Amino acid sequence: MSEITAKHQIHLLPHDIVFTASEQETVLEAALNAGIAFPNRCQVGVCAMCMCRKKTGEISYQLEPMLTENEQAEGWIFACQAVVKSDLVLELD
Template sequence: MHQVRLLPHDITFTADERETVLQAALNAGVAFPNRCQVGACAMCLCRKLSGEISYQLEPMLTEKEQAEGWIFTCQATAKSDLVLELD
């Protein structure tokens, strides 16, 4: 289990490596924006400030977007504690 801290709301929840970050947030009762849950609508897009994630399938993000820390939480699983920023 990994701790996920969501800024600027300062909400913390736990994520298991077998569930996506979005699933973990929703299971914890966090009102995380989402619609399609397959990485097509970009509603769950947020910025990873620290930590490590992995994807089962590579996301539809440019190299620049990935370098800036953008992640699709509906596709990402936590591999360490995370700090995320959701505007």
């Protein structure tokens, strides 16, 4: 019997791009799987190329990323490490 996987919608600002992600995918994996040119380099949370700001929604991390308390308070996330837990609105500078 196959397990039903929740799909969540991710809205990427200011480009007004919408794509979906399962709860087994990171934000970056979902974007790349949808054919979106999302900035990235290392895909392990070191280079900070994929950092974006979470406006709304929930994510989780297997390993907490190296973000300062100030960056976390401002909503910054590492898309390569952030697993989608709800619909998201993200801002990509």
